Amino acid sequence: MASPFDSVRWIWVNGEMVPFADAKVHLLTHALHYGSAWFEGIRCYETVSGSAVFRLRDHMVRLETSCKLYRADLPYTVDELCRATVETIQANELPACYIRPIIWRGFGSVGVNPLPCPVEAAIAVWPWGSYLGEGAADAGVDVCVSSWRRTNSESLPSIAKAAGGYLNCQLVKMEALLAGFAEGIALDSDGYVSEGSSENLFLVQDGVLWTPPLCCSILPGITRDTVLKIAQEDGIPVREEHISRGALYACDELFLTGTAAEITPVRSVDRIPVRAHGPGPVTRQLQARFNAVIRGETLDRHGWLTPVPALVPVGAGG
Numbered sequence: 001m002a003s004p005f006d007s008v009r010w011i012w013v014n015g016e017m018v019p020f021a022d023a024k025v026h027l028l029t030h031a032l033h034y035g036s037a038w039f040e041g042i043r044c045y046e047t048v049s050g051s052a053v054f055r056l057r058d059h060m061v062r063l064e065t066s067c068k069l070y071r072a073d074l075p076y077t078v079d080e081l082c083r084a085t086v087e088t089i090q091a092n093e094l095p096a097c098y099i100r101p102i103i104w105r106g107f108g109s110v111g112v113n114p115l116p117c118p119v120e121a122a123i124a125v126w127p128w129g130s131y132l133g134e135g136a137a138d139a140g141v142d143v144c145v146s147s148w149r150r151t152n153s154e155s156l157p158s159i160a161k162a163a164g165g166y167l168n169c170q171l172v173k174m175e176a177l178l179a180g181f182a183e184g185i186a187l188d189s190d191g192y193v194s195e196g197s198s199e200n201l202f203l204v205q206d207g208v209l210w211t212p213p214l215c216c217s218i219l220p221g222i223t224r225d226t227v228l229k230i231a232q233e234d235g236i237p238v239r240e241e242h243i244s245r246g247a248l249y250a251c252d253e254l255f256l257t258g259t260a261a262e263i264t265p266v267r268s269v270d271r272i273p274v275r276a277h278g279p280g281p282v283t284r285q286l287q288a289r290f291n292a293v294i295r296g297e298t299l300d301r302h303g304w305l306t307p308v309p310a311l312v313p314v315g316a317g318g
Contacts, residue, residue, distance in 0.1 A: 004127045010091040012084050012123040014075075017091055023122065030105035030117040035164025037104035038066040041259040044089055044125070044308060046096045047296030051089065052305035053099065054259075054294050055222050056082050060101070062222070066160035067103055072119050074103060081123070082306065088123045089308050098128035098260070104163075131198075131260035132182050137287065140267030140278035141182035141256075143196070145245060146172040150186040150194040150217040158217040166198075173197040183256065185248065185269070188217045193243040199261045200224035203243065204253035204282045213240045223257040223290075229302070230289045236282060253280035263287045 011023040031037040040059045044051055060078045067074045076084070085099055101123045108117035132141050148171045151158070156165050168186075176184030176197070185201065188194040193212050195201050200221040202211045209231050212218055231238050248254065253276045254266040263286060265279035279287065292298040296305060 007094065008092055008124070008126050010088065012088045012091075014120055014122070015084075017088070023124070025104070025120075026107040028107045028110055030108065030110075030114055031163065033110065034105075034112060034114065035162070035167065036070070036072070036114045036117070037102055037163035038063060038070065038072065038161060039100060039102040039163060040161060042085070042099035042101070043259055043294075044094070044097050044099060045294045045296075045305075047294070047305065049296050049307070050310075051095045051308040052296060053085060053089070053308065055226070055304045056085060056306040058222050058225075058304075059259075060085075062161065062220070063101060063103065066162060067119075069157050069160045070162065071115070072103065072105065075119055075121055081121075084123055085125075086306065086308050088125050092125055094125055094127060096127070097125040100124045100126075102163075128260070131258070131262075132256075132264050136182070136264050137262065138279065140265035140274075142180075142268045142271070143183045143185055143256075143266050144176050144179055144181040144270050145248065146175055146184035146186045146197075148172050148175065148184075148186060150188050152189045153215070153217045159214065159220055161219060169197040187245060188212075191245065192216050193245060193248065194218055196256050196258075196261075199256035199258035199264070202227065202255050202257065203247060203251040204276075204280060205247070205251050207282065208237045208239055209282065210239045210241065210243055210247070210251075212243055216242065221258060223259055223262065226290065226293075226304070227257055227263065227286055230286055230293075234285065234289065236285075250275075252276055253283050255279070255283045255286075263290055 010017045040063045042059045044053045060081045105114045105117040106120045151168045172184040186194045194216045195218045248269045249272045254274045256264045267278045
């Protein structure tokens with residue numbers, strides 16, 4: 001079976017393009033033992049004006065913040081990481097792709113103390129379609145409320161996209177998949193709705209858009225922020241407030257957001273149908289506006305699209 005990585009030839013590692021097969025780390029890398037890594041998920045789209053990365057700088061700023069919270073000195077500036085991302089896409093000649101920048105503590109010591117370990121960086125790209133399944137954006141997905149609670153932000157800073165924190169997400173995801181659902185929704189330590197295993201969450205009730213606030217142990221998602229801005233521009237009322245579990249079963253519409261998931265409607269929670277049983281009118285409106293932005297079909301008034309100049313293979317040119 002073909003792998004999406006078959007078309008990937010180069011990975012940017014610590015400032016250099018490295019052949020895919022040679023991009024490796026030592027077995028005693030600190031991140032492998034203790035989860036001391038920070039990453040982003042970004043997408044490059046084929047727009048009407050050529051390839052462009054969506055909200056590249058915003059993602060890299062968040063990556064910088066994640067490292068800062070864990071006292072990891074990022075070895076590159078945001079601008080350097082943005083340039084490296086574009087170069088990696090060009091090197092692999094991928095007009096559309098998923099982008100994974102990752103910063104990690106390498107081999108230096110094998111104790112819990114991470115400070116003696118070097119901080120390293122890499123950027124990988126590969127083709128990736130719909131995260132929650134083909135057709136999910138139109139038909140919606142079935143989700144469950146997980147028995148696992150989201151890690152309290154006083155224990156792990158939820159605003160950091162840290163690899164170690166995703167052990168909690170894996171428990172939520174596996175529980176959902178093994179029970180026959182596409183995704184799980186985690187509650188926070190107080191029992192309020194938090195987020196999916198790797199998506200933020202929105203619900204619609206009586207024309208009002210609701211989403212959990214940052215204090216509910218959620219990651220401040222870039223797509224979440226995009227939806228909030230689009231809703232504001234379209235005059236859709238928004239409430240960032242605590243959401244009870246029961247609201248998930250009673251709402252008119254429900255959808256998940258994330259770089260991988262984009263805007264994916266939910267059709268049922270714990271096998272109880274959402275009233276719209278898929279994308280309702282508000283969800284469809286937001287999807288249409290979001291898709292127009294990422295395809296370059298509307299004015300980029302926020303400067304969200306970073307163009308990728310004509311693709312040039314590694315080693316080409318004078």
